[in-house]
Amino acid sequence: MMRGKIKRKMMKRKIKVIQMNLKETQQFFHLLLAFAFIIVLSQVAGAVVAVLVAFVGMVVWMYRILDHDDQYYVETGKRVTDRDYGDVRSEAERRKL
Structure with missing residues (x-):
């Protein structure tokens, strides 16, 4: 009789430990x-x-x-001739000079 009670208590403790381990593993994941x-x-x-x-x-x-090229042309009537852009004048404009 006593052995049966002890076994049941041990089994309940094991189940609790397994449940706690499962909970911790779940939290970890x-x-x-x-x-x-x-x-x-x-x-x-x-x-x-x-x-x-x-x-x-x-x-x-x-x-x-x-936009800056177009804006410069609108304001001055000249094409942009800057070393960054290269010579963008037309062939006719270059001949006039």
Whole structure:
């Protein structure tokens, strides 16, 4: 009779220990999953920021090349002849000089 009670108590303790171990393992995997999610999210955010910076850079570059040349021509009536852009005058304009 006494042995049966002791066995049952031991089994209950074993079940509790197994349940606690399972809970700790589950918490560990949740923590691991959270870290993985944060890493992936930071990589995606970094890629989005890189694409946005590249796009803004391209727009600014296109604005500087296209709009400034046109604006200079509108204001002065002359073509841009700058060493950065090269000689963009037409052949007829060069012959006039």
